[in-house]
Amino acid sequence: MYYDNYDIKHLKNIYNELEIEYKNIKAKNISLDISRGKPCKKQLDLSNQLLKLEMKIDNLPLDLRNYGVLDGLDCMKRIFAEILNVEIDNIFIGGNSSLSLMYDIVSIFMLNGDMCVNPWSNQGKIKFLCPVPGYDRHFSICENLNIEMISISMNKDGPDMDSIEKLIKDDDSIKGIWNVPIYSNPSGVVYSKEVIERFAKLKPKAKDFKVFWDQAYVLHTLTDEFIDKDNIIKLFKDYNNENMIYIFGSTSKITFSGSGVSCIASSVQNIEFIKKVMSIKTIGNDKLNQFRHIKFLKNIDNIKIHMMNHKEILKPKFDLVIKKLNILKNIGLIDFIEPKGGYFISVDTIKGNADDIINMCKELGLILTPTGSTYPYKKDLDDKNIRIAPTYLSLNELDIAMDIFSLSVKYVLLKKLINI
C-alpha cells in the first residue's frame, strides 16, 4: 500500500490535510445516493414515446382491455425470444417485474414442487448456491423462504464451477443456484462459453435442482458491442437438462423500470407447468402495456439502437467513476474490475474496512449499499466489498460522490494506520 512508503510524521501530515477536506465537505451538507441501480431521468426519457403512442386497439382480433391471454401476447414473446435468443414457445410473459417472477417461481417450488411433485418445503432443510458478490434481492428471496445459502466464489469468467459440481453431486438438499450471467450484479462478470457449457452439463443429485439465470442486463453494454449468446435452452437440452433452467428477463432497464414487461424463458414443458400454477394467481398480465412495448420496441435491431442511446448516457458516468477508482487502485488502496456493461462497479477495499468506509461516506452525506448486502445473510466476512451504482446521479453529482468516496477510503485507512 502507498502509505507503507512513508514515516509516521509524513502520514500525520497527510492525515491533517484529509481532515481539512473532511470538514470542508461536511460543511456542505451534501445528500447523494449511489446505493441502488436505478436508471436516471435522461434514460427514462428515452422511452417517453411509450406515453404518447396512439393505442389503436379497435380493429385487433383480441380485445386487449379484457381478461385473458395468461402467457402474454405473441408479439411480446417474439421480442423477448429475440432478446434472450430462445424460441417463442419458451416464453411466458409476466407483469412489470422479473424479480417478482423469481419470487413466484421459488415459492411455487416450495409450495407445489417441480411439476407439482414433492414440494421443497416437505423435504426438510433445502439450500441454494449463491455466487458472491451477488444481487442482494436474490438472497432476500432465499432468506424470506428459509432457504439456506451457500456462497460460491466468483472468478473472472463466472462462478467457481469446480465447487458447484462437487457440492451438487452428493447433496440432494441443494435445489438451486442464482446467476446473473451477463454483466453480473455487482461484479460485471460475463460468464464464459466454457462456464455456460459446464452449467448445461451439471449432474446434480437432486432431481429437482434448478438453475436460475437472471438476464436483467443482457443488452446493457457500455461498449459498442453486444454479447453474443447461444440458445441456452437448446444447450441444456443437448445434455438432457432442458427442464433445469429458468431464465428471467424484463424491460425494466430498457424502458421504464417501474412499468416495463417481464418474462420467464424455459423449456416448453416448464412453460406449461408455469401456466398451470400461474393461472391460480392471475387471469392474465397487463396486455395494454405489452401492446405499448411491442409498438415501441418493435424488434431486436431497434432495441439495440435504443440500448446504444442508454450507453451514450451511462458511459461517461462509468468512465468518471473508473477514473477516480483507478487513482485509489494504483496506490493499492482498493481493487476492482472495470465492467463492460451492467449497472454496477464492485469495489474491494483492504479487508476489514468496507463498513467503516461506508459509514464515513454516510457522515459526509453519501449513501452506499450497506455493508454485506452483496453477500448471503448480509455478511461479508472479509468486510471488504462495496457496490457502487453510478447510473442515477448526474455527472456533476457523481463527481462529488466519488470525491467523498475517495476521501473516505484514504481517511479510514490512514486513521487506522496511524492509530488515531
Ligand SMILES: Cc1ncc(COP(=O)(O)O)c(C=O)c1O
Ligand atoms: C440482477 C437483477 N435482477 C433483477 C432486477 C430487478 O428486475 P425487475 O425490475 O425486472 O424486477 C435487478 C434490479 O436491479 C437486478 O439487478
